[in-house]
Amino acid sequence: MNEDREPTIAATARILRRHVADLPIDLDAGHAEHLARVLDVEGKIPRTLDALGPVGDRDVIVVDGSSGVRARQLRELGARVTLVEANGAAGFGVPDASADVVVALWSAFRGPEPEEIAAVKRALRPDGRLLVVQDYGRDDVSRIRGDRPEYGAWSRRDGPFLGAGFKIRVVHCYWTFGSIEEARTFLEESFGEPGREVGTGLTRPRLSYNIAVYHRTFGADPA
DSSP states (O other), X not given: OHHHHHHHHHHHHHHHHHHHHHSSSOOOHHHHHHHHHHBTTTOHHHHHHHHHSOOTTSEEEEETOOSSHHHHHHHHTTOEEXXXXXXXXXXXXXXXXXXXXXXXXXXXXXXXXXXHHHHHXXXXXXXXXXXXXXXXOSSHHHHHHOOOGGGTGGGSTTSTTGGGTOEEEEEEEEEEOSSHHHHHHHHHHHHSHHHHHHHHTOSSSEEEEEEEEEEEEESSSOO
């Protein structure tokens, strides 16, 4: 019976990873769709990825990605996107030296781990770029989610990214709703009491949301 169940469990885990790769938080389908509509309506995330890549007219791997909003944004910038799963030491299942840029958003490179870096090195061409999007904190959203390593340890000079040769760019984004009432309803339904508390204090229909893009060049000095 376990043998019959394992493929379903594994498939579910892959779906969850892809879902989180498009969004910073795993929510039910309805609230996830709502968050996708309001998160970074200014398009700062894709513009930053292009500035740090660049991604236009280049081969770009998206780790744990889906065919959703992030892949679409990269393609609109001219990227040739390949979606892969994070498979640890097994790598990404792509030919060596087949990509110019690897992009990971929220679900992967939570550290990062040595096997993940090894997989990136194999996949990238000389002077290829790794761009890792994670939450930065110091914002309204972090007040809902509580204490997390993204909000402190990861961005320290001796942390797992900056201590391993990455540089950081902080991008000040927003969750922008149509009204304060819409924002309050979404926050309470999605996050319970912490969401209600943050929603009650809103004076405009948006939440500040800061992300960190950790970036590093492989095959050359870190840049």
